[in-house]
Structure formats: C-alpha cells, structure tokens
Amino acid sequence: MLPIAILAGGLATRLRPITKTIPKALVEIAGEPFIAHQLRLLKAHGYEHVVMLVGYRGEMIEEYVRNGSAYGLRVEYSYDSDGQAVTPTLLGTAGAIVKALPLLGREFSVIYGDSYLPCDYAAAERAFTESGKLGLMSVYRNEGQWDTSNVEFDGANVVRYDKSNRTPAMRYIDYGLGVFRSEAFADVPRDRPSDLAALYQQLVARGQLAAWESPDRFYEIGSLEGIRGLTEFLSR
Numbered sequence: 055m056l057p058i059a060i061l062a063g064g065l066a067t068r069l070r071p072i073t074k075t076i077p078k079a080l081v082e083i084a085g086e087p088f089i090a091h092q093l094r095l096l097k098a099h100g101y102e103h104v105v106m107l108v109g110y111r112g113e114m115i116e117e118y119v120r121n122g123s124a125y126g127l128r129v130e131y132s133y134d135s136d137g138q139a140v141t142p143t144l145l146g147t148a149g150a151i152v153k154a155l156p157l158l159g160r161e162f163s164v165i166y167g168d169s170y171l172p173c174d175y176a177a178a179e180r181a182f183t184e185s186g187k188l189g190l191m192s193v194y195r196n197e198g199q200w201d202t203s204n205v206e207f208d209g210a211n212v213v214r215y216d217k218s219n220r221t222p223a224m225r226y227i228d229y230g231l232g233v234f235r236s237e238a239f240a241d242v243p244r245d246r247p248s249d250l251a252a253l254y255q256q257l258v259a260r261g262q263l264a265a266w267e268s269p270d271r272f273y274e275i276g277s278l279e280g281i282r283g284l285t286e287f288l289s290r
Contacts, residue, residue, distance in 0.1 A: 055099070055100045055101045055102065055163075055175065055176065055179065056161050056162050056163050056179060056233070057103040057104070057105060057157075057158050057159060057162045057163070058096060058101050058103070058104055058105070058162065058163040058164070058165065059104075059105045059106075059107055059151060059154060059158055059162060059163070059164045059165075060079075060092070060104060060105070060106050060107065060164075060165055060166075060167050061107050061147050061150060061151075061164065061165070061166050061167050061250075062077065062078070062079045062089075062106055062107060062108050062109075062112070062115060062167030063107055063108050063109030063110060063112065063133075063134045063144055063145075063150055063167070064078065064109070064110065064144070064167070064168075065109075065110045065144075066078035066110070066168075066276075068276060068277060069081065069275075069276070069277075069278070075111075076111060076114060077108070077110055077111035077112065077114055077115055078167060078168055078275065078276075079092075079115050079167055080111075080114060080115065080118060081275055081281070083275060083281065083284055083285055083288065084284075084285050084288040084289055087118060088168075088170075088275050089115065089118065089119060089167075090125075091170060091288060092165075092167075092169075092170060093119065093122065093125040093127060093129075094125060095170065095171075095172065096127070096175075097125050097126050097127055099174075099175045099176065100175070100176060101127065101175070102127060102128060103127070103128050103130075104122060104127050104128070104129045104130070105129075105130050105131070105132060105154050105157045105158055105162075106119065106129060106130070106131050106132070107132050107134070107150040107151065107153075107154055107167075108131055108132070108133055108134070109133065109134035109144050109145075109150070110144075112131070112133055112134075115131075116131050130157050132150065132153055132154035132157060134149075134150055134153070144247060145247055145248070146247035146248045146249045146250075147248075147249055147250035147251075148239065148242045148248040148249055148250045148252065148253045149242065149243075149244075149246075149247055149248045151164065151234075151239060151242075151250070152239050152242050152244065152248075155236050155239065158236070159236070160235060160236050161182075161233070161234070161235055161236070162233070162234060162236075163175070163178070163179065163231060163232065163233045163234075164231070164232045164233075164234065164250070165230055165231050165232075166230050166274075168274050168275045168276040168280075169230035169231075169272060169273070169274050170272070170273040170274065170275070170284055170287075171192075171229065171230055171231055171268070171270075171272055171273075172270050172273075173192070173229070173231065173268040173270045173272075174268070174270075175231065177266065178190065178192050178231055178233060178266045178268075179233055181264060181265075181266040182233035182264060182266070185210075185264035187257075187261075187262045187263060187264045188234065188235050188237055188238040188257060188260075188262040188263075189232060189233065189234045189235070189238045189253075189254070189257045189262060189263050189264070190232065190233040190234075190263070190264040190265060190266055191205070191212050191215070191228060191229075191232055191254060191263055191264075191265050191266075192228075192229035192230065192231040192232065192265070192266050192267075192268050193205050193207050193212070193226040193227065193228065193229055193265050193266070193267050193268070194226060194227055194229040194267070194268050194270075194271065194272060195225060195226055195267065196225065196226055196227035197225055200227070200271060200272065201227060202217075202220065202227075203220065203224045203225055203226060203227045204216060204217050204220060204224055204226075204227055204228060205224055205225075205226035205227055205228060205265075206221065206223045206224050206225075206226070207225070207226045207265050207267065210264065210265065211261075211263060211264055211265055212254070212258050212263045212264075212265045213258070214258065215228065215251070215254050215255055215258055215263075216255070217251055226267075228254075229268050229272055230272055230274075231268075232250070232254075238253065238257060238262070239253065241256070273287055
C-alpha cells in the first residue's frame, strides 16, 4: 500500500465547545479518541506508513499517537504552523499536502481527519494505477442521503465536482479518499492557503481525475450527528 496522509489540521469549529481544548482527532468515540479507531482501520487494510498533517493542537495528536508503533504503523508529522496557537495560520488542505510531499513521495493516498471509511482501499489504489491519471477521487452514490451530493460520475471519471453549485446530475458525493501523484500539486500556490477541493476541480478540467466508486457508506465526526452515527456503527 502507498503512504497515506491524514488531513488533521483544521480548527473543528463546528464541534465547539468539544474542540475548544482538543483537536478533532482526539474527540472520544466509543470510549477512545477517534484517531485510534482510524489508525486501526488503516492498519487492517494494509497500510504501513501514515503522515499526519496537523495544525490546531497538533502537538496533542503527536503526544497521543507518537511514532505509531502501538498500531503497527510508522507515523510521521507535518505541521501547518505553530500547533499550539489558538488561531494558527493554516495552509489549507492542498497546501498542507504540498508541505508534506517530502514525506509522502511520488504517489500517495489522502483521507480527511474526520472520516471513517470502511472501504476497499487497495481497490481504490488499483483503479488509480490503472487510470494513469494524476489523481483519483473515491465517490459514493449518495442521492442526497448522508450529505449534499456534489459529484457527477460517468462510471470511470469525475465529470463535475462542485460543493457550491450543485446540479441535478450530482448523484454522488466525494467519499473522502483520494489518491495522487505528486505532480498533481505542481501548480498549487505556495504563498497562500489552497484547498483540495479547488485542486480536484482543476484536475477535472484537465481530464486528469479518475474515480472509484465505493459500495460502502462513509462515516464522519465533523458533526454531532456524525459522531452519533459512527458511535453506533462501532458499537455494533
């Protein structure tokens, strides 16, 4: 399996006051910090090398996870900025990945720090390799069920992706697992924050974004409702 980056640097304002003193990765889910569940899931799917992209309260994540040996993983860290700052200067999701490229290498996967994805990660990586494209977005046929759908998918590629301007043809949603070649980030600005969603849109415009459809729904802890849903799933 390729190295995998976890985007865990956000301020998690939607979960305040829970995240006023801790990062989202350490929010307790079913008796343990979320990151423990996430790392065990990645290990179970064959990952060995994880790069945590941290910012807000990032030092707390590193203190808890350390080098990842407790999970059978090698975990490294890339900081957006001073992780102890109350309002750190963040690079954005794409900018954080650019900063971590020396740790990630030429090809790598990316997941969000609040996503729990019980899917076939190896299948997504195979689809990426077979596509020959610079990037791959995993998608799920959402039909507006778990969140607002934002992807038009033709069975092989992302035809349109937009979180703001939805169309009736958007039956799918960004599932939360991406796979990339480092060249995909060549034009990401280094002097200002840049979002991964914008990079996805650029790759779509260039015909360089493949897609892989997961049959398994996603779980997330970005909201109180999401926390309840994941807690129930893990309790089962």
